[in-house]
Amino acid sequence: MTKALTLALSLLSAPAWADWQINMNKGVTALSREIFDLHMLIFWICVVIGVAVFGVMFYSIFKFRKSKGAVSEHWHENTTVEVVWTVIPSIILIAMAIPATATLMDMYDTSEADVEIQVTGYQWKWRYQYLDEDIDYFSNLATPREEITNEASKNPNYLLEVDNPLVIPANKKVRFLITANDVIHSWWVPHFAVKKDAIPGFINESWVKVEEPGVYRGQCTELCGKDHGFMPVVVEVKSESDYQQWVSDQRAMKLAMAGEASKEFSMDELVAKGEGVYNTACAGCHQPNGQGIPGAFPAITGSTIATGAIDAHVDIIVNGKPGTAMQAFKEQLSAVDIAAVVTYQRNALGNSVGDLVQPNTIQN
């Protein structure tokens, strides 16, 4: 009945996405399978205890009814029984905690990693820095706004897709150093059984060794403010050679970007580019129409900063405003992006200051 109802309702709005997964993912690492087995073990222990307890209970409910003439007996304690049902569960539970301790020790063994990546949580995106390579980038939600607001139909990876996924090699031990820039986040990939809180001022460690290449998706799991539900984690596991190729591509891209920064751009180019930057980096708080959210996030339209001196405008984007959700964007946006978004904010969203700023004047 409910099934029919939900089915009918889901047909109303979007393609039928029937998916009735009811159990944990086994995952794709030795550790995740170990954890899955622990989960199933404790689950079956609970089932057995449950069957016994509820069995006796339902037996009593059917057998000892007053309406069937049951007369109550008078006993009300029995030390032996009471000791037995205290001691046996204690033993079962302690026995259960022993393999769990062994698994914990594996999880905590972050030594001898082949690749080290720092993962930093920001409101509301992830930053990945490869400590041995010169690679450093941000990973933002890539789901179009229209899908979220139900103006477009939702793609299969709805809310679980990003612009730049984390890329790691298969069959290598990868160590994550997890921290945060503003509030507490938590980095979770269910198929790796890796979940660690990202806490400002702390560096937590975790590790993974994935056997098969593939794409694995997760989400932030610690409430981190407004867009907590919109900062997915996507990890692309590549074969060793593909991974090396990707690393060299990243280097090449970095050089190309540096070249861009010294070019001169026209107003139209900057505004066009700025719109894209605005929508990924700014619109989450300041809203796609630039109106902000009164009391929480200021409007860009008519803002004294976005219509005032251009240096101050550049400054707040480059350096942020400490203690607020307004971050220092110099770490996540290139000089070209910053120049573009500043120009866009001044000449769109209802503003028309008429000036522009070139990337080469932006001091990163």
Add this chain to the structure above:
Amino acid sequence: MATVDVDLPHVKEDDPHHHGPARGLGRWLYTTNHKDIGSMYLIFSLCMFMIGGIMALIIRAELFQPGLQLVEPNFFNQMTTMHGLIMVFGAVMPAFVGLANWMIPMQVGAPDMALPRMNNWSFWILPFAFLILLSSLFMPGGAPNFGWTFYAPLSTTYAPESVTFFIFGVHIMGASSIMGAINIIATILNMRAPGMTLLKMPLFVWTWLITAFLLIAVMPVLAGVVTMMLMDIHFGTSFFNAAGGGDPVLFQHVFWFFGHPEVYIMILPAFGIISEIIPTFARKRLFGYASMVYAVASIALLSFVVWAHHMFTVGMPLVGEVFFMFATMLIAVPTGVKVFNWVATMFRGSLTFETPMLFALAFVVLFTIGGFSGLMLAIAPADFQYHDTYFVVAHFHYVLVPGAIFSIMAATYYWLPKWTGHQLNETMGKIHFWLSFVGVNITFFPMHFVGLAGMPRRIPDYALQFADFNSMASVGAFIFGFSQLVFIYNVIQNVRVGEKATAQVWEGAQGLEWTLPSPAPYHTFSTPPEVK
């Protein structure tokens, strides 16, 4: 409970020189009568239950389908936060205090609470605490939006302005709880009728005695943590601000040192209620009275050393993880003992299934399911997969809704005839029960599944694979929510009309309260009964 033989000096307690209730509003404002104050607590709790329930329905309506339909993410976060705070501090806790006010003096044979004026005060500051909290919904920047666990620095540096009002509200609630707890301890320890030794007290009294000690121990810790927040926000300290040398994890340790005992504060009185109701309707003495008392006491003690099982993923040292895992496994044992004892009480009894019993039986089954998911969560490595997903949401709703809330409903139906003097309308009671039972399970059972499949908690929108179970949960929530209107109807009808109840009310009921006429007179046990 040991059987109580009572020697009643006068059955009619209405001595002519004892005044009845005052008239008009003044009766409620100035009253020091435990029954009046108990009623006010219960009515207050019901109002909060409705407000918190509306918020829950807003949440479930938004989550009915993927995509954002009804509310903005920021408002969604305000709803989850306010829902949690209101249900914990406004609905469950005051309901138990209300029941304590009504029943403890009657169960121990005392004329009133030990500190009646403080009783008035501890009730009357509560509505103000919640007015302050609720008014934050209308402030610029909105109400608190950082979750009922209000982790720093989201609740300090990054909080909306209204956080200061939240802190003030929490202080007032804390003061109210501490006063209530002192009063309960003073009453139980000093005002028992002659002959009622500690090990003759009904279990509801026992569980409340222990709960009251928990309250006194941990409410100051809650006050401490919100005061530290206040200092960080307004006075430039950096307790929880890493940039200033502080420690955001410290917040969680302090919060959960309060928070874990707090969850037992919300369940121990429920254990007491169930231990009263099952023997009544099984017509058999509670099995293992003494072990019940010891179980509650050991749960209370252990509850101080398990707090970090809420923090397995914060990056504690390995020994910490292991310690808190073992301690949490241990606390499940006395919890299990209680369930075994209830079942043994029913075994070879003579059972009937009036409304209070139905709620009590549902409590035993569904609370135990919540206990099982608790055991699973206690396995630290597996908790890395469960933590902050809907699996945890399913766990605590199973122990709190068909747990704490069902016990409150069971207690209301059980003692209502004693309060109003009218026999219960069983048909309506059963309708309420079955609707609630079905609604609760449709709402919360699927949450186990989506949680295991990977859906994080506290998100306003979700990936498509979670859609089916979410719409199911939303349907269940509306069934459960609206079936509570039947409860309100039942209570109001019972106050107004109904067959005259006898003093005994339920055939198998034991204890001092059933020696009093129904409705219980305004003043009872002015002369203490003698318990043999």
